[in-house]
Each structure stands twice: as C-alpha cells, then as structure tokens.
Amino acid sequence: MDRTVGLVGAGSMARALVAGWLGGRPSLPAGAVWACNRSRDDRLAALAAMGVCVTRDRAELCAAAPTIVLAVKPVDAAAALRALAPHLSEARHLIISLVAGLPSRAIGELCRLPGLPVVRAMSNTPSAVASAATAIAAGPAATAEHLETARSLLSAVGDVIVVEEGDLAAVTALSGSGPAYVYLLMEALHLAAGRMGLAPEVGRRLTAQTVFGAAKLALASEHGPRELVRQVASPGGTTVAALEVLDARGFSQALVDAVLRAAERAGELALAAAEPRPQGLE
Numbered sequence: 103m104d105r106t107v108g109l110v111g112a113g114s115m116a117r118a119l120v121a122g123w124l125g126g127r128p129s130l131p132a133g134a135v136w137a138c139n140r141s142r143d144d145r146l147a148a149l150a151a152m153g154v155c156v157t158r159d160r161a162e163l164c165a166a167a168p169t170i171v172l173a174v175k176p177v178d179a180a181a182a183l184r185a186l187a188p189h190l191s192e193a194r195h196l197i198i199s200l201v202a203g204l205p206s207r208a209i210g211e212l213c214r215l216p217g218l219p220v221v222r223a224m225s226n227t228p229s230a231v232a233s234a235a236t237a238i239a240a241g242p243a244a245t246a247e248h249l250e251t252a253r254s255l256l257s258a259v260g261d262v263i264v265v266e267e268g269d270l271a272a273v274t275a276l277s278g279s280g281p282a283y284v285y286l287l288m289e290a291l292h293l294a295a296g297r298m299g300l301a302p303e304v305g306r307r308l309t310a311q312t313v314f315g316a317a318k319l320a321l322a323s324e325h326g327p328r329e330l331v332r333q334v335a336s337p338g339g340t341t342v343a344a345l346e347v348l349d350a351r352g353f354s355q356a357l358v359d360a361v362l363r364a365a366e367r368a369g370e371l372a373l374a375a376a377e378p379r380p381q382g383l384e
C-alpha cells in the first residue's frame with residue numbers, strides 16, 4: 103500500500119504532523135511526505151528542512167500522494183479544494199480534512215466528486231507538543247481502511263478517537279475549544295498566586311504542573327472526577343473551603359453552559375458551511 107501523504111497547507115498543524123511523522127522515531131519513510139502551500143515559501147522551506155518534498159504544483163502533489171491532508175483555515179478551504187479537484191480521483195484518493203465545520207458532503211461537492219472518500223478530524227492546539235485530543239469521523243464514502251489510515255497518521259500528534267460525523271460539533275465544543283477553558287482556569291490561578299504574594303514564575307510552574315499532573319492522574323485512574331475531587335478534599339479542610347466558594351459562584355454550571363453554547367455555535371457554523379453555495383465559503 104502506498105503510504106505517501108500530501109499536505110495542503112504548511113502552517114502550525116502541518117509542522118506538528120511532519121515533526122511526528124519524520125522526527126525522532128519516524129513513522130513514515132523518507133520521501134513519503136509531500137506539501138504545498140498558498141504563498142509563504144518560507145513555510146515550505148521549513149518543511150523541506152525536515153525532509154518533506156515540497157511543490158507548488160497541485161498535480162504533482164496529487165500524483166505523488168493517495169492521501170491528502172487538508173490543513174488550511176476554514177476560510178481558505180473552498181479555494182484550496184477547487185485547486186486540487188482536477189487532480190483528484192474518487193478511486194485513488196482519500197482526503198483527511200482538519201478543517202473545522204466543513205462537512206464531508208460539502209468537500210465532495212466542492213470537488214465535484216460526490217464519491218470522494220473523506221475523513222474529518224477535529225484536533226486541538228496541544229498537537230504542537232504531540233498531546234492533541236483528536237476525534238476523527240468517516241464521511242459516507244470512507245471505508246474502515248481509510249479511517250485506519252487517518253487514525254494512524256494523526257496519532258503522530260496525540261490521542262485519536264473515532265466518532266460519528268454528527269458528533270463533531272460536540273467534539274469541537276469540548277476538546278477543540280477545551281484548551282481555552284483550561285488556560286482561563288490557569289490564568290485565574292496565576293492571579294490568585296500573585297494575590298497571595300507568590301512570585302510569577304513560582305505561580306506559573308506550580309499551576310502548569312498541577313494541571314498536567316491532574317490530567318495525567320485522571321487518564322491513569324480508574325476513578326471518575328468526582329472521586330478524584332474527594333481524594334483531594336478532606337472534610338473541614340482547605341479544598342472544601344475553596345469548593346464551597348466555587349459552588350456558590352456556579353463554577354460547574356457556568357462551564358457546562360459555556361460548552362453547550364460552543365456546540366450550538368459549531369452547529370451554526372457547520373450549517374452555514376453546508377449551504378449549497380460553495381462560493382459562499384470563500
């Protein structure tokens with residue numbers, strides 16, 4: 103099987119993927135990664151220095167690579183797909199789209215190839231340190247083998263879980279936007295550290311390691327979050343005093359409401375992207 107991958111877009115996500123595929127212990131052979139970009143040749147040069155074959159020619163990219171990873175911003179997706187379409191074939195190519203909110207059906211329509219296999223992926227910014235939470239979903243023309251190709255490629259930047267395409271709005275709200283909720287929490291902890299007189303560097307390191315360690319323990323533990331909270335909070339102690347303040351201020355409910363609103367917004371954006379006006383995506 104030809105494992106050659108073609109990246110469309112040479113930005114942050116492309117760099118993180120290439121580092122995973124070709125750096126350290128490479129998971130792809132030399133010459134198996136191709137990339138093109140819109141205008142910034144310096145980004146292509148950076149990928150070339152990592153061992154990627156770079157080109158400006160979409161025909162060359164699509165001829166070299168049966169798997170194409172679409173790594174452009176949502177606003178650029180329609181133009182990128184139209185430029186690729188003449189060089190794609192339903193029988194040979196798989197599109198792995200990292201573009202939030204663009205349904206697999208719309209990708210087929212934009213390429214005028216309704217039977218084009220598409221796997222959509224929703225990743226998050228910790229992909230930059232190979233610790234992403236990524237969910238992938240098969241479009242109607244994608245097979246189990248296509249899904250496995252996507253899972254294997256994206257596991258280079260973190261954990262990958264398979265969901266239904268209809269769940270991607272919820273995934274976007276939870277793990278796509280999720281790092282922002284955690285950083286906001288961290289910012290509040292920094293503020294509290296400063297108010298208590300801790301030096302900024304001390305507050306920063308203790309906060310980051312606390313979040314990292316809590317997440318690591320949650321992943322390793324057989325217990326759910328309620329039990330892990332209980333393990334920190336002794337009756338009458340400091341944690342219970344803090345939790346009472348958080349409860350009184352509606353901390354948990356505010357987070358639930360925020361995530362539900364993000365999911366609603368992801369649904370609105372997906373509907374707009376799926377409208378039968380391909381030009382409107384640009």
Ligand SMILES: NC(=O)c1ccc[n+]([C@@H]2O[C@H](COP(=O)([O-])OP(=O)(O)OC[C@H]3O[C@@H](n4cnc5c(N)ncnc54)[C@H](OP(=O)(O)O)[C@@H]3O)[C@@H](O)[C@H]2O)c1
Pocket residue numbers: 110111112113114115116138139140141142143145172173174175176178181182183185200201202224225226227228229230
């Ligand atoms: N970065 C992350 O951790 C992350 C996490 C979750 C999801 N995502 C998703 O992944 C996608 C890529 O994100 P990113 O952060 O890598 O974006 P980025 O850093 O802005 O890179 C996007 C790249 O796409 C290129 N591009 C635009 N139009 C193109 C076209 N028509 N043909 C070829 N290349 C084109 C741009 O070229 P120029 O350099 O010439 O402008 C740029 O290099 C987005 O849809 C984003 O939502 C990213």
